[in-house]
Amino acid sequence: MFTDSVELTVSSGKGGQGCVAFRREKFVLNGGPNGGDGGKGGDIWFRCDNNTHTLSHFQKRMHIKAEGGVPGEGSRMTGKAGVKKVIIVPPGTQIIDIETGEILFDMVKDGQEVKFLQGGKGGLGNTHFKSPTNQRPTYSQPGEKGETRAIKLDLKLIADIGLVGFPNVGKSTLISTVSNATPEIANYEFTTLTPKLGQVNIGDFESFVMADIPGIIGGAHEGKGLGIQFLRHIERTKTLLYMVDLASYRDLKEQIEVLKDEIKSFSEKLAESKYAIALTRVDIVPPDEINELVNGFLELLGLEASKTNEFNFDSEMPFFVQDSADETLGYDRTLPYLVAPISSATYKNIEALKYSLFNLVQTDRI
Incomplete structure (x- = not known):
């Protein structure tokens, strides 16, 4: 079960109680106080771990406590300190104070550790209170109480490419084709109910991460459909892949405009991300209609089909890729980096799409 907020x-x-004790040995005269200190209470730590990807192992409103310190003992023996409690969270988890709404920590890197709460100090034993005027102290300190905080964990997945499209547009099919993700695929809308991450391998040594979220419909930013609930999972991505269905009953112009408006309504920053457009399901469209549809869509965006083909897109179909001759100037973010017709079912242009997206991702890594 996928859980992204708890x-x-x-x-x-709590610190351990200090000890009240006196030295009592047969051949030792005037034995004085020798009560040891209590042990320190355990701290609360958070650790980011790539091996977990959900917050489902936490129960709502659960109370997580660190171990308390052990009381001190005679012979000035200090009690054992409480073991620290390490809370494991997946990358992308934000730790938020419930009362103030402040983001306390943002756990984004595997192995990242932060101390959240300090354990209480152990109480002093009675040996600390002896003096010339009080040679027999019969009291010690209690241990300090530990700290308690009410927090919220919010998970925002970390990916290089975020897939955005209407329901049943082929997002799950694409991510299952190009990556190691295994989402549920079916011929009805809202098959995807939870976000999915997949690693797309480029050769033996390079890769990027792709995120699939449930389909977006008009009004998603107002709570319609499932989109608004999971849009935050692509909030960290620097590149979006808009997926427009060539075989849909929805007009191509309507699809791209609604998707971009919903993204902008959700986050102005996300709307300014670099983006590409995949025209899906070319295997369903009659061959003689594909070129007309793609050229019409390019014309709608004010673009012309590319003449260069550095990524080996199918030359029989029109496509657009921004000229990367002068990468020092970067790509024009107001325009799509590429517009390409694809079919995940027949693997049409999938390999070329992988390499072109990787090229776009690399511009953020340099």
């Missing part, structure tokens, strides 16, 4: 109460450990 509320927790976390508490660090």
Whole structure:
């Protein structure tokens, strides 16, 4: 079960009680106080781990506590410190204070560790309170209480490419074709109910991560459909792949305009991301209609079909790729980096799409 938001109460450990004890040995005269200190309470830590990708192992409103310190003992023996409690979260988890709404930590890197709550100090034993006027102290300190905070964990997946499209446009089919993701695929809308991540391998040593979210419909930013609930999972992506269905009953212009408007309504920053457009399901469209549809769509965007073919797109179909001759100037973010017809079912232009998207991702890594 995929869970991307939970509320927790976390508490660090209480310090151990100081000990009241006196030295009592047969051949030792005037034995004085020798009570040891209590052990320190356990701290609360957060650790980011790539091996987990959901918050489902947390129960809502659960209370996570660190171990308390052990009381001190005689012979000035300090009690054992409480073991720290390490809370494992997936990359992309934000730790938010429920009362203030402040983002306390943003866990984004595998192996990242942060101390969240300090354990309480152990109490002092009675040996610390002896003096010339008080040679027999019969009291010690209690351990300090630990800290308690109410927090919310919000997961925002981290990916290089975020897929955006209407329901049943072929997002799940694409990510299952190009990556190691295995989403449910069926011929009805809203098959995808939870976000999916997939690693797309480019050769033996390079790769990028693709994120698939449930389909977006008009009004998603107002809560319609499932889109608004999961749009935050592509909020961290720097590149979007808009998927427009050539075989849909929806007009091509309507699809791209609604999708871009919904993204902009959700996040102005996300709307300014670099983007590409994949025209899906060319295997369903009659061959003699494909060129007319693609050229009409390019004309709608004010573009012309590319004459160069550095990524080996099918030369029988029109496509557009921005000229990358002068990469120092970067790509024009107001225009799509590429517009290409594809078919995940027949693998049409899929390999060329992979390499072109990787080329776009690389511009952010340089």
